[in-house]
Amino acid sequence: MPPFKTTYRVSWVDTDAAQVVHFSNYFRIVERAEEEMYTQLGLSFNEIRQKYNFWLPRAEALCKFKAPAKFGDMLEVNLTIGEIMDKAVKYGFTIVNKKSEQLIAEGYVVIVVADKKSGHAINMPKELTEKLETYRNHGSHL
């Protein structure tokens, strides 16, 4: 399966005094791509969160910063679902400069489904995992 793809234009506020995107912002750019993936899969997060009464906290996130991105750069963000576990999903990402095709950053994020009241991890609803299969890559080693 091809990954989920979206784009992101680097804004001035994303940069720091080294005139490149601050490393913490790549995690935000990736999360925004994740949100767009849900929308594109027809998952309304506001509805699904109310229906099942959960949050989707992150359990782990890793990023390797390969090359800097600068103000105005158009980035391509690619998401691939790696593992779908009972209570967690691991997805990989790459961020690529759309013009130069240079790899900017890559890594993964592990999200869990947490009950809103107890905060404990609960089983992921089927309607969520079934949709996420769309972008699953069984051969990936994140």
Next chain:
Amino acid sequence: MPPFKTTYRVSWVDTDAAQVVHFSNYFRIVERAEEEMYTQLGLSFNEIRQKYNFWLPRAEALCKFKAPAKFGDMLEVNLTIGEIMDKAVKYGFTIVNKKSEQLIAEGYVVIVVADKKSGHAINMPKELTEKLETYRNHGSHL
């Protein structure tokens, strides 16, 4: 009355590609000072918000940016309570470079007390307004 005073050290993430603090971050630095003022006044925001079931949204914020602040600069933030209305409070702020004494930014913020359920403005609890009198400046024209 002298204003409430606190300090803030500029972090790398506060800067942008012009190598100065991004303008949006001054509003965050001022809000952090506001939080410290409540703590210093013995107001536990978590308790008070639960007790009265309100949020403290901002109704208006203005900032004039006078001089740039840079990474590592130690800033002094001064807050003065201007007007205390039934459902709102207006406070003024100045941000000064502690070393050079240069004025970096000044402005004001209007906060309202909003009922958590309805979202409507409600009367400010007395224990809040009484404490805020501590830093009130009757002669200020914000």
Next chain:
Amino acid sequence: MPPFKTTYRVSWVDTDAAQVVHFSNYFRIVERAEEEMYTQLGLSFNEIRQKYNFWLPRAEALCKFKAPAKFGDMLEVNLTIGEIMDKAVKYGFTIVNKKSEQLIAEGYVVIVVADKKSGHAINMPKELTEKLETYRNHGSHL
């Protein structure tokens, strides 16, 4: 002239514990719209900044927060050029919930052209002011 219009989808990171967009983020959303306006006007900021060796710091920013925006909301951002002075430009903005058409926030931003070396305000290049006329509203009172 109609204003410059763009849209912005509220991301999770834009929200705070009151489950609405943090007030400081409206300033960032407006700046992002400003960047898109330049791009749409054919102004490459990276080129123009290098050619004239300036920054575009903000001199003043005001926002009135009228109603909350929430995660996933699609916002419409409208920019109107108000005054074009020798060394500064004032533009007004409104942010509207695209679905409900509710006004979320409105205000203005004053930007100045500052020489990179001295930091002093300098005359705005004609190719910049001429382009900005596109979205000028002579009747506006910001």
Next chain:
Amino acid sequence: MPPFKTTYRVSWVDTDAAQVVHFSNYFRIVERAEEEMYTQLGLSFNEIRQKYNFWLPRAEALCKFKAPAKFGDMLEVNLTIGEIMDKAVKYGFTIVNKKSEQLIAEGYVVIVVADKKSGHAINMPKELTEKLETYRNHGSHL
């Protein structure tokens, strides 16, 4: 060697709609602690960066999010220098709730020394690595 220790009070802007600190902000809290460590070690970053003409980009960052932190929480941030390589340093961190002593987050950051002009990794100045030995833990396995 004991780790470098500092504290950080969670601000309203650090939280998101789940009423906990947004995961990307832990990376910022850790970077702020790193900056305080340099200051405490007598390293003026503005001076050292000018003298050697380098940036300190991050090459990799990992964080495991163990428990949520909330508005007003006082966090303790602990940094331990793990490996000091020719052109890079890896440090580990833990973030702990100061009151409950609960582990909030842990992970590591790899920083490299990059020449400002070329962007390439260069050898770390001795005055930097010597200072960092202060918080080195030879037995750590990050």
